Amino acid sequence: MTSMISYSTEVQQALEDKKPIVALESTIISHGMPYPQNVETARVVEQIIRDNGAVPATIAIMDGKIKIGLSEEELEMLGNTPGVSKVSRRDIGQLIATKKIGATTVAATMICAELAGIRVFATGGIGGVHRGAETTMDISADLEELSNTGVAVVCAGAKSILDIGLTLEYLETKGVPVIGYQTDVMPAFYTRSSGFDLTFRSDGADELAQVLKAKWDLGIKGGAVIANPIPEEHALEESFINGIIAQAMAEAKENGISGKEVTPFLLGKVKELTEGKSLVANIELVKHNAKVGAELAAAYNKL
Numbered sequence: 001m002t003s004m005i006s007y008s009t010e011v012q013q014a015l016e017d018k019k020p021i022v023a024l025e026s027t028i029i030s031h032g033m034p035y036p037q038n039v040e041t042a043r044v045v046e047q048i049i050r051d052n053g054a055v056p057a058t059i060a061i062m063d064g065k066i067k068i069g070l071s072e073e074e075l076e077m078l079g080n081t082p083g084v085s086k087v088s089r090r091d092i093g094q095l096i097a098t099k100k101i102g103a104t105t106v107a108a109t110m111i112c113a114e115l116a117g118i119r120v121f122a123t124g125g126i127g128g129v130h131r132g133a134e135t136t137m138d139i140s141a142d143l144e145e146l147s148n149t150g151v152a153v154v155c156a157g158a159k160s161i162l163d164i165g166l167t168l169e170y171l172e173t174k175g176v177p178v179i180g181y182q183t184d185v186m187p188a189f190y191t192r193s194s195g196f197d198l199t200f201r202s203d204g205a206d207e208l209a210q211v212l213k214a215k216w217d218l219g220i221k222g223g224a225v226i227a228n229p230i231p232e233e234h235a236l237e238e239s240f241i242n243g244i245i246a247q248a249m250a251e252a253k254e255n256g257i258s259g260k261e262v263t264p265f266l267l268g269k270v271k272e273l274t275e276g277k278s279l280v281a282n283i284e285l286v287k288h289n290a291k292v293g294a295e296l297a298a299a300y301n302k303l
Helices: 009-016 037-051 072-080 089-098 106-115 141-148 164-173 205-217 238-254 259-273 277-302
Strands: 005-007 021-024 055-062 065-068 085-087 102-104 120-122 152-155 178-181 200-202 224-227
Touching: 005 009, 009 021, 009 055, 021 037, 021 106, 021 277, 037 055, 037 072, 037 277, 055 072, 055 089, 055 106, 065 089, 065 106, 085 089, 089 102, 089 106, 089 141, 102 106, 106 120, 106 141, 120 277, 141 164, 152 277, 164 178, 178 205, 200 205, 205 224, 205 277, 238 259, 259 277
Parallel strands: 005 065, 021 055, 021 120, 085 102, 120 152, 152 224, 178 200, 178 224
Antiparallel strands: 055 065, 055 102
């Protein structure tokens, strides 16, 4: 297995020195934002993690290997190459065997992070139960991965385009803790509140780290969602973004878009309809999650 995993020099050194490491996904670079904002944001996010006492490990699949930590050239290639594959659990073996470039989703990043011994992962928002899933069965593989893979995911909740109530129900059924970080309600990506209450809140990285350590020391498998709301000054107004999402979903339906193409289409349409405001919010929430992720990784590393 080790022949299929490659570490950047920075991450390899951090593992040897037992420094805190934060995993980062790569679909946010290849599919979540346009070039060059995607690569610029990736570099800024990595630096935020360094500035807050941890080492960043952006994950992707290249040259038949799982790359744990990317070079400047690899980041650029990922953000500027057409046709990069979007990789979930089902795709990992195929991408390694065919030596194609693959950007890891939340689910795939969790798997790769666990293989590398990394416990904390910062991203934008998790996938979840899509609106209308009671007939389409369109449910993100992220949720199943959270129930199986022992990685804490720091995120701004579930993406606003999803059915957040059903997403929380699914996570509860699967036994996945959803912990509000300095909040009592589930955030909704672009907004600080989805209107759904959470059962557990934590106000500091040290307590969060202790909760995770207790869970994993007991052998309780699976990860946790650390729901960290977008900073207030960057949040979008709830009725405004909800109207935009409704319009984007109607267009997706009209165009027959389904499966894994739904999320990038909707996010692109939301960016267009908000005249770029959603992209600014997206960048700011990812930066905030990176900071909290670094603080959590540092706290967990001390235990």
